[in-house]
Amino acid sequence: MSEKTSRISGFHTWSVEDRIARVADFAGLGEGERTQLAAPSNIGAELGDHMIENFITTIAIPVGVATNLKVDGRDVLVPMATEESSVVAAVGNSARQCYESGGFTTSMSGTEMIAQIQLLDVPDPHRARLVILERQAEIAEICNACDPVLVRLGGGFRGLEVRLVDTPTGTMVVTHIIVDTRDAMGANAVNTMAERLAPDIARWTGGTTLLRILSNLADRRVVRARATWTAEAIGGEKVRDAMVAAYQFADNDPYRAATHNKGIMNGISAVVLATGNDTRAVEAGAHAYAARTGRYRSLTTWEVTAEGHLAGAIELPLAVGLVGGAVKIHPTARALLAILKPGSAEELARVIASVGLAQNFGAMKALATDGIQKGHMSLHAHNIAFAAGAVGEEVGEVARRIIAAKAINEEAAGRALADLRGQ
Incomplete structure (x- = not known):
């Protein structure tokens, strides 16, 4: 048998079934684990494969x-x-x-998001800040042209901020474009605008733009x-x-x-x-x-x-x-x-x-x-009972016993389940 390797060329092009098989072989999974990975969920494999890379399965979270x-x-x-x-x-x-x-x-x-454009190598950052602010009307046109649908829905460019950020390697000029994204979270919209605007900012100021990305500190939202x-x-x-x-x-x-x-x-x-x-x-x-x-x-x-x-x-x-x-x-x-x-x-x-x-x-x-554990551990005890192998009405009874014994762990649940079944 060849040596196991995680270096798999073109894995993303394989079928979901082939990916599962390769992962299962690599990890030495048993039949039960292979079956679980392939089990259907409330989204199909085709959608899952569309949403993320190298998709093999889903993991259900209770709702x-x-x-x-x-x-x-x-x-x-x-x-x-x-x-x-x-x-x-x-x-x-x-x-x-x-x-x-x-x-x-x-x-x-409001529903406004911020995208940041980082500008480096600016010899006169104070002048650059003013140059950018003077272009606000032009910037608004550039940004709104990126997403005319958003503009028709009442959103779009709303304002401009330019900050000077001092760092150990010099002063960075950071432009904030403020965009009302309405009913969208807005990451894709503001990132697109920042990407489109960056070359213009570099040209206007003589600096070099680097990062163009939204801020998750959404303090206008x-x-x-x-x-x-x-x-x-x-x-x-x-x-x-x-x-x-x-x-x-x-x-x-x-x-x-x-x-x-x-x-x-x-x-x-x-x-x-x-x-x-x-x-x-x-x-x-x-x-x-x-x-x-x-x-x-x-x-x-x-x-x-x-x-x-x-x-x-x-x-x-x-x-x-x-x-x-x-x-x-x-x-x-x-x-x-x-x-x-x-x-x-x-x-x-x-x-x-x-x-x-x-x-x-x-x-x-x-x-x-009462302390956080009283209510939390009461519910957790049911999970422990289930993990120990209890089924149906056994789950509640095993949970009750380990709570009464103040021993909420799988070993105690196993003993309680054995006693219950022995009765």
């Missing part, structure tokens, strides 16, 4: 529906794609506790959501004050803030993924925004109202779309969007921000009262 959400007066059911226990339940429970006090109220700064939970609904003033103290900890300590914001993104990324949007772009923008003051802080704020209730708010950039990319071609994403029925990309972003705030409320309340 649940968060209930009880009222956003700007509209009741919504929100699809969430996540593998983590308790995320969907936390959002629904949190939304239920503020439903009677009006649910979530949102606003958004900031969405805000707020809600109020009555002290009575959340368990009294002691719980309220503990939650405010938990927020203060996160806002003043980056070690806590990282986990605090990760919990927020548990909810946000689950909706972003379910709707076929770019989770990595949203996460990058959110974490960069959390550090905009020079230190990493909470994406949410929590305070006590004059009436003694708990008020929470979230503010972060959310670049999501309803057209283009996987949103347009993934049939499950389209079906899940049909459940949510957002009238625009802005409305989708408002719902997603509300989910993030609800998720943060649920996590902080759990931490400030």
Whole structure:
């Protein structure tokens, strides 16, 4: 048998079946593993092969529906794609506790994206900055000509910024073109405009353009959501004050803030993924925004109202779309969007921000009262029971036993399952 090698010429041109066979041979996979890789999913192999390179299979992520959400007066059911226990339940429970006090109220700064054009080797950067700004009308024409459909839909070029960025190798001149991308996330549109504009900027200034790419710090696409939970609904003033103290900890300590914001993104990324949007772009923008003051802080704020209730708010950039990319071609994403029925990309972003705030409320309340493990591990115990081989009604019973024994691990689940079957 020849030596195994990952150097496979033309792998992308092979059929999906041949790719699976080659990978299985390389890795020494058994028949069960080969069958699993070839198993059908809710997208066909042809679409999967179209979406990414060297496609061999799909990996299913469970999709649940968060209930009880009222956003700007509209009741919504929100699809969430996540593998983590308790995320969907936390959002629904949190939304239920503020439903009677009006649910979530949102606003958004707009649907504008930024593309950056990096200019190097400029002997007079201050003059170059002014030269570029003087060409704004011409730049608008160049950018809008790249996407006339976007312009017809009410989007297109909106403004220009030119920044001088000092680096160890000299001053860079960085041009920001600001584009309203409407119901698209907009990466392809703004990147195309930046590519088209770069040679002109180089010619006007005598410099050398290098990077031409959007920024995922979409701070012109900031969405805000707020809600109020009555002290009575959340368990009294002691719980309220503990939650405010938990927020203060996160806002003043980056070690806590990282986990605090990760919990927020548990909810946000689950909706972003379910709707076929770019989770990595949203996460990058959110974490960069959390550090905009020079230190990493909470994406949410929590305070006590004059009436003694708990008020929470979230503010972060959310670049999501309803057209283009996987949103347009993934049939499950389209079906899940049909459940949510957002009238625009802005409305989708408002719902997603509300989910993030609800998720943060649920996590902080759990931490400030029973601890995060009680609810999370209760759900996790069912996963452990399933992994140990429990089926049907056995899953719930094995989970109950290992929770009672405070031994939520696969070894304990195996013993509990053996005892159960021995009975």
